[in-house]
Amino acid sequence: QVSQTRVSEVATPHEGGWGWMIVAGCFLATICIRAVTRCVSMFFVEFQLHFEKDYSTTAWIYSLVDSPPSPLGSFLGHRLSCRATVTLGGLLSSAGLVLSSVASSLEHLYISMGILTGIGFALSYTPSVAMVGRYFSDRKALAYGIALSGNGIGTFILAPAVQLLIERYSWRGALLVLGGFVSNLCVCGALMRPLGSKEDSGLTEAKQLDPHKFDDTDSPSTEALLDTKTSFSRRFLPKEFGFLLLPDFLFLSVSLLFLAYGCSTPVVYLVPYALSVGVGYREAAFLMSIFGVSGIVGNITFGWITDRKFLRSYRMLTYMVAIAMEGLCCMCLPLLNSFSLLVTFSMIYGYFDGAYVALIPVVTSDVVGPTYMTCALGVVYFLHAAPYLVSPPLGGWFVDKTGNYAATFFISGTSFMFSAVLLAAAMLVKRCQRNKSSTVWHACLFSNGLVAPIQEKPDQ
Template identity: 60%
Template sequence: MAAMMKKKSLHTTPPDGGWGWMIVIGCFLVTVCTRAVTRCISIFFVEFQLYFGQDYSRTAWIHSIVDCATMLCAPLGSYVSNHVSCQVGIILGGLLASTGLVLSSFATSLEYLYLTLGVITGLGFALCYSPAIAMVGKYFDKRKALAYGIAMSGSGIGTFILAPVVQLLIEQFSWRGALLILGGFVANLCVCGALMRPIHLREDGAQSSLKQELSTNESNNSTSPSTKCSPLSQDCSHKSLCYCSQKEYSFLLKPNFIVLAVSFLFLAYGCSPPFVYLVPYALSVGVSHQQAAFLMSILGIIDIVGNITFGWLTDRRVLKKHRYSCYIIAVALDGLSCLFLPILNSFQLLVPFSVTFGYFDGAYVALIPVVTGDVVGTAYLSSALGVVFFLHAVPYLVSPPISGWLVDTTGNYTAAFLISGFSMIFCAVLLVFVKLIKKIKSRRHTQSVPTSETKQEICTNGDLSCPATEEHKEV
């Protein structure tokens, strides 16, 4: 036992390999079983609409609720990972998600699907998604973007493989049989959870110092117990928990994180409708069911290329300092491609859209955890990702129904896709505007401080890609 503890203490920095590659494989499979399966729910859209005889808006709530529940409960996934274990969280999430899909195969109404496919499955995905992503950040530093690119490509590969498979399952076994089989497939999340071996890093000193501060405070107060503690709880465990939580989420007050968080609201609103309505839109312009499913497959495979190539490129020394700018460019181009979607009215024209949208979607998705980690630091990455995905919840919930309402009202998809594209472009413009303001302030401060302090001042007020260290906690 002592040897094991000693071995754990040797990980003063991320190993950038070793068991870390198994963590990448585990996270890859988690994204396949969560994000890819969520995307493929759009293939059930027409089946649900015809079977239950409902309009676009009411049917779209199914996809919205599962996405919303996944993101809304992401902080819960981070909490379980931080205070129990990542393995327990992912295994529990796998059981919940699988149960939700199996129960959905017995649905008799849309409201039933809202609960089983939406809430239960979404909660299960939430317990798996953010902890798995955070684990990759703990095992990698120098090759972090590449590791995230490979891990996050699971959503693209999964979509590429699952889209035609799900369509085939629906044709062979009906939508009920397809959901039942997907439930068994998603149970593999339990296997993924078993791969998530915990690691202890020097950067996790935030947690260690937390314990030291708590023990110091408790020893100082040992002679005079706090009156706030109940007689049944003299160890003040609730006070310690509050103190830990306060430190754990201290990054929420950083201006850099606040701006990034606001931008995620617009990004999340814009990115969801194209995935939900690409297949229905393709069917509405005369594309066959198999070709429409193939468009999702193309989007998925190109998503992989975006994940891995952008991850590899932004790990290069030339671009590593400009990952934040690369993220902005990817978001802007993804939004721009949505603006052209309403004029693409054939399979041959929709293929280029799937390629373009899929590539830049994979590119920025791979950089979200990297950019977030650059802002808050590795020690707080799990908690920060929980908050980031939580912010995606409301836009994911409302954007598909709003788009569905626009389709029902206008009789076409133009307004829905235009609002989606402009929302993503606004996200990029907001980040560019803030970046320009920070550069202007950085230049003014550089001119006003002595030369010896210039380097520290630039790090404090400059690019968001500046690593999160003790020197710029003021950011």
């Protein structure tokens, strides 16, 4: 009993303390990874002009840098440590950007900036995000909102800074400076102090509150659901990937594929589209800054709101609303042809972008439970990144063929909408199944004389 108490003291989420340093480390990692990735779109025109390539060919750089295998980061973080994995990722990504500054061809950039930097980002991002979930439970959504707001703050600061660096030192000098900046991921890794041993964390996490499954707060826990599939799981899946058998996670995974396809295109083509309608270079960079500031507000407000007890069971619904609003914004973007209208788009789209980014790890934890959080995040971010490999080049292909951005943005908006509709259908099916099971159970009890029949209300 004494040993179990000591385990609990070591591994139970502290809801503060060093956990806020973990949040700070994840915040800095998000700036170095997500914000820098977004700023890659500002090099788009520079690469296109320097190497004299079309939209589709140039867009592969962004695709590669943002779509490496995130499960690799979760696997190494689980086998080694989050601290070592984040530090290794920082070294690789920094080296990739430095090597990109001396690139002599687009193929060189594919390898250095796309593959090397992309793998480094994948190694650093997933473990740093997963560590926040280990230190927080009751204030998990708020902690994630603050940590992932680095995405917006970093974009707000880096977008004009990168544009200034490009003007002063060309794209080569800008990449060299970014390579030095990204090396701060090693500092982030140093902050990732483990909460306890792997065995302690697993024991304690398994004893936490059951996660909410969509909006059904009475659903059985992840562990209970997996117990019914134990023989199948042991035969075909490693223990840490048993969550792949959960129907809720399968629906979430499929919806993420459509979500990821939709969300990459506006980030890549917002600046080129703004330039195509007559907006200046600095004003176009300012759009990215506005996008980032709105993302900060979305991160923190949605994180705080969904941490309220009366709204925790509606996190998935909130996530769906944010996705649907993103899709609506994308569909309207081809109609906006002035700087003031594009500023409005950046504010609204950025706000809901920050909302869904902050809620992805939260709803994932609600679906799979804290026990499988690290590995599940690796799979989720891999599924989120996989469509990035094809969506920017495909969007560029539509631009090359049609001569405008309408088809590219409309398809992205449709993809957002389908992602939200798929989750809504899953919630509706689950609600119907629960009501049907409740009715059958009540009928069984009534047939045995244990309860009274259900009285229907008379028509008014």
